[in-house]
Amino acid sequence: MSLDSRHIQLMDTTLRDGEQTQGVAFTPTEKVSIAKALLQFLRVDRIEVASARVSEGEREAVSEINQWARQEGFADRVEVLGFVDHTRSVDWIKSTGGKVINLLAKGSEKHCREQLGKTLEQHSADVLQTITYAHEQGLKVNIYLEDWSNGYQDSRDYVYGLVDRLQHSRVSHFMLPDTLGVMAPDEVFASLNDMCQRYPELQFDFHPHNDYGLATANVMAAVRAGVRAVHCTINCLGERAGNASLAEVAVVLRDKMGMQLAIDESHLVRISNMVENFSGKRIADNAPIVGADVFTQTAGIHADGDQKGGLYKTRLGPERFSRTRSYALGKMSGKASLKKNLEQLEVNLSEEDQKKVLARIVSLGDSKQTITTDDLPFIIADVLESKSYQHIKLLACSINSGLDLQSTVSLRVKVRGDKHQATGAGSGGFDAFIDAISKVMAKYDFTLPKLADFEIRIPKGGHASALTESVITWDCGNELRKTRGVHVNQVFAGILATLKLINIQLHEMECGQTIGKAK
Structure with missing residues (x-):
């Protein structure tokens, strides 16, 4: 034979x-x-x-x-x-x-x-x-x-x-x-x-x-x-x-x-x-055939090649093993990677919105190696509701927390072009941040509204490394407002949602609109 x-x-x-x-x-x-x-x-x-x-x-x-x-x-x-x-x-x-x-x-x-x-x-x-x-x-x-x-x-x-x-x-x-x-x-x-x-x-x-x-x-x-x-x-x-x-x-x-x-x-x-x-023996994510990442393209150029003609495909196609190809999102992503993921979600975005979402993905990629398709709806929602206000910008923030210990925060922010430093303490990392940022904003006669609700979410079936979405409802006196923050760290997701609220209200103050004050 x-x-x-x-x-x-x-x-x-x-x-x-x-x-x-x-x-x-x-x-x-x-x-x-x-x-x-x-x-x-x-x-x-x-x-x-x-x-x-x-x-x-x-x-x-x-x-x-x-x-x-x-x-x-x-x-x-x-x-x-x-x-x-x-x-x-x-x-x-x-x-x-x-x-x-x-x-x-x-x-x-x-x-x-x-x-x-x-x-x-x-x-x-x-x-x-x-x-x-x-x-x-x-x-x-x-x-x-x-x-x-x-x-x-x-x-x-x-x-x-x-x-x-x-x-x-x-x-x-x-x-x-x-x-x-x-x-x-x-x-x-x-x-x-x-x-x-x-x-x-x-x-x-x-x-x-x-x-x-x-x-x-x-x-x-x-x-x-x-x-x-x-x-x-x-x-x-x-x-x-x-x-x-x-x-x-x-x-x-x-x-x-x-x-x-x-x-x-x-x-x-x-x-x-x-x-x-x-x-109980975990296999490597890059183990041939069966590893979690072996049918994931990370580089944007590879996604582009597949989009234009299957240039990076071989006999080891995922369908052969009852799997699907995915295109990782992160700091190496290009617009082709984003398009592949949007197709999977059946979401259509304008070219301008795609650029905004991609910029946010690349930014998040510095703190999270890859972003999954499950994470993407959080990012899209966050970007599409965001205004490009930059009245306040977080430059640095350090949070220290411990079991049965008070949490502390040290931060640097830029408000209307001026830099400020502040520290705060509280029962948790987010509470300590509120204490610190309130000290800065008091210099501008600005008081944060009270929290009416605070939600933390991760994608369904998400892993411990999944992106975290924080949705905060603020009691602004005559209305309730919601702001959203997305980050790999749940405390920083809440911080980003808070900064978004401050930016919106500072913008309204500049425009001479009346805003609700905390009671």
Whole structure:
């Protein structure tokens, strides 16, 4: 079979090897949920769900997974790691309704000699004894050659000798792990190509680790060498630097090597999120395929290129993974980025209003790295209701607050061209600001109206980093007035709303209009 037409099996070991990640321990219910998602929705070829004889909780989870798998026709695709202990691992797996044992043998002479204190002949005999018993109990047998990468490098004769003794024992998959993640792609290709050429009748799997950040590249080398099955985990979970990312491996094998895969890519992100939540291990926002930001264009020039002809799009389109492309708003934004977001909101703004909104976005970008589409309605409302009055301008403001301590404010403002400094104290940051700004405005015979209402909002479903909108209702005597402020910091959102009210009233004073005074 030619390289370009091969089907590559993906075996997911998130629930076994991935659970060796520091601090990760899935509950039985979580294990069952992940197993079902991997087989039923993502459609991986095989899953490795546990190690035998670990705990009663593990037995419970594996039993439930196997019961479900039998009902759905997946029984032979659920695998459990077992040990060279003759009957014990086999009996444990059998008691859970399991059909496949992945037997852990010593793939390096050093491990065999120093950890077991046995010769190749003695260890081989033990392995064959366990294999024979597993077959008698109706189990399918795969075998891991633990630390194979070091074993192959240090003592190939040992590796060849072990495989020679096991090759006729009806082992379905010989699984070759780079247990400590020490190999580079050229080493992977040379060693696996040798194994595939030397034993053309055997089915080899490659099990990489990511210690050098080469796991995905090593998978490519393994497939090029003739391997037909590779092991991965969701979100790179695994001991130390983790295993190969299933999302990365799947996409690379399809796009860069033309391999045939069974998985349904549209479920990659959903299952990544599930594992992220259950494991408590957060993935980076820029993690390939599944990261929060990987389909977000930040630079305005990229948004412009997409607007004019899809110039910055590749085969890794978001729709392929049931995602959407977004255009981040911030200090690097251009009008194309804004237009893309306005289209998503179905909002039409004039060119002049777009310029005002974009200027506000760029200004906010200095204090908030990115602004989301959810933040945008706050900014639009704030800008469109704003007048360009600059009677008062905040130059600097420092707020100090503490638990069970009075808050203090130190500020500098410019009022009608004159600069003033003031300090204030209060029960909170905003209260302290009101105290300070009132001292400045008293010099202009100006008294702030009383607050009738004070609202703080963030966008629906917003995160802790979302923009904050403050809407203040002021009692101006003969009328109620509302002003709005938008900022990443909720206290400063209230401050901006207050300055807007002062600007409006100072403008009215200059125009000779009567204004309401605080009572």
